[in-house]
Structures are given as C-alpha cells and as structure tokens.
Amino acid sequence: MEFPRYATFAQSFANTIPFSEGIGFIAKIDDPEKDIDYVYYVTAHEVAHQWWGHQVMEAGVKGNAMLSESMSQYSALMVLKHKFTPEILERYLKYELDRYLSGRAFERKKEHPLEFVEGQGYIHYQKASLIFFALQDYIGEDSVNAAFRRYNKQWKFKDAPYPSSADLLKEIRKVTPDSLQYIIHDMFETITLFENKTLDATYAEKGKDNFEVTLKVSAEKMRADSTGMETPIPFNDWIDIGVYGKNKAGKDSLIYLQKHKITQKENTYTINVKSKPRKAGIDPLHKLIDRHSSDNTKGLVKK
Numbered sequence: 001m002e003f004p005r006y007a008t009f010a011q012s013f014a015n016t017i018p019f020s021e022g023i024g025f026i027a028k029i030d031d032p033e034k035d036i037d038y039v040y041y042v043t044a045h046e047v048a049h050q051w052w053g054h055q056v057m058e059a060g061v062k063g064n065a066m067l068s069e070s071m072s073q074y075s076a077l078m079v080l081k082h083k084f085t086p087e088i089l090e091r092y093l094k095y096e097l098d099r100y101l102s103g104r105a106f107e108r109k110k111e112h113p114l115e116f117v118e119g120q121g122y123i124h125y126q127k128a129s130l131i132f133f134a135l136q137d138y139i140g141e142d143s144v145n146a147a148f149r150r151y152n153k154q155w156k157f158k159d160a161p162y163p164s165s166a167d168l169l170k171e172i173r174k175v176t177p178d179s180l181q182y183i184i185h186d187m188f189e190t191i192t193l194f195e196n197k198t199l200d201a202t203y204a205e206k207g208k209d210n211f212e213v214t215l216k217v218s219a220e221k222m223r224a225d226s227t228g229m230e231t232p233i234p235f236n237d238w239i240d241i242g243v244y245g246k247n248k249a250g251k252d253s254l255i256y257l258q259k260h261k262i263t264q265k266e267n268t269y270t271i272n273v274k275s276k277p278r279k280a281g282i283d284p285l286h287k288l289i290d291r292h293s294s295d296n297t298k299g300l301v302k303k
C-alpha cells in the first residue's frame, strides 16, 4: 500500500504493508545480476515482522530491537539468500558492513553489544545482518531456524512478561556446538572486530589441472569498549580461506572455500586447486566484522 514520501519507511500491519513511494515505487532494478532488489528485501523484512514483533512481542528493555528488527533482518536475508545469487548477497553484506563501521564511527554516546542495543540502527539493522548471516554460516541455517522456531513457540501470542534478548540467546546457545560457543560471546555479548588481510599470494602450475596456491595471511582480533577503545585479544578461531577462479561468464567464482583454525597472527597455507586460480585470501566473503574489508583478498602472482 503506497503512501506519499513525506516519510520514507515501510511497516507491517495485519493485512497491509504501507510502503513509502520514496523507497519502493521509484526503485530502478534493471539487472538482476547486479542490482540489489531492495523492494523485495524490504517487503520480506516487513512480512517477517508478522512473527518478530507481532506474534512475539518483546519486553521494553535494552536489546529489544534484536528481537524485532534484527530477527526480521535475518529472515529477509535468508529470503534473499534463496532467491538471488551469492554475489548479490556478498554486495549487500559489504554494504551493511560499511554502514555499520561508519555508524559506530559517528556514535556520540556508547556503542553497545547487540544483545544490549539501545535504539541504535547501525547495530540492530546493519551489525545484526552481518552477525546473523555469519551465525547461520557457522552453525547452519537449519540450526538458527530451529532456535527461532522454539523461541516463537514459547513466546507467541502471550501477554507480559515478554521475552528479552537473553531468551533468544538461550535458544541459540542450545543449537551451537561446544567448539563454536565462542562466536556467541563475540557476536552478541561483546564488540568484536577483526583485521584480516592477505599479505602475499602466489601460485605455481604443477601439472595439468593442478595448481598450487601459496597464501600468506595475517589475522587479528580486537575487543572494543563502549567508547571505541580497542584491545587486541588472543584468538583460536575458525576463519574462511578462499581461492577464486573465473567462471564461464568470466566472473570471479570460488573454487576453494574452507574454514581453518587460526591461532596466531601470521599463517601460510598451501592449497591445491584444479583450475587456474585468480585471487585468494582470508574471509573473502566478509562474514566477520573487519575494519578494512578491501584487503582480505589479493590477485595471485605466478611463481
């Protein structure tokens, strides 16, 4: 349902989604390979509010937007994931990452971890997109959905007392394996940032359909406090290492992607791939919150 662009938002009601003409009706989405169909995305977000915010109302406490806005962001992101190409999704996540980083740079009071977000859009929308996307990548989409389903079942159509972010985290904890429990602390309970980059990337042709990539990467993990002070912390994390080749259309496409346990700053990997590699790097899909995301991959130089 269209309304004039005195305001630019969309909202979810029981049978209608009012949508400003300023954010949907003038959208220009011509190339489905390149343009992010944000009208589709925003509509999915609003429909998701029928569950997150409508069926389940949240308590009016810190972290409440994680249960309405962030859960709707995640639901819409999964709709996007199943409808569009991984490249579109990657572009969208990069856009969310940039907006989160600039949002925190302009914070005038205190940045909170997601579980205690206090009306800060760059956290409950942008950071939440990144976090919930990474969460389903690490523990599996089915597991995140199972946690959401149990949370919905327990709290829907109920009067006070309403749930807080701790109630959702309890369900997420249950579906997260022991080896990955640390990501819950990083993602929801603290402000955790990474500084991952590729230092050196070469390859050698070892024979027919056999290429050996040598990759030197550097990884750092930091905790920030509410004023933005960052402290490096030791880590023991699973991080993606990826190698790209070219697909038939001449576009970059992943030919190797695997999580490696990283425990020290500098690491060297030797990876064998079957087709000619073009570029490679650490966390190439920007799943982690990285202060400089453009240096994660590097073009490969032939040895």
Ligand SMILES: [Zn+2]
Binding pocket: 045, 046, 049, 068, 069, 072
């Ligand atoms: Zn919303």
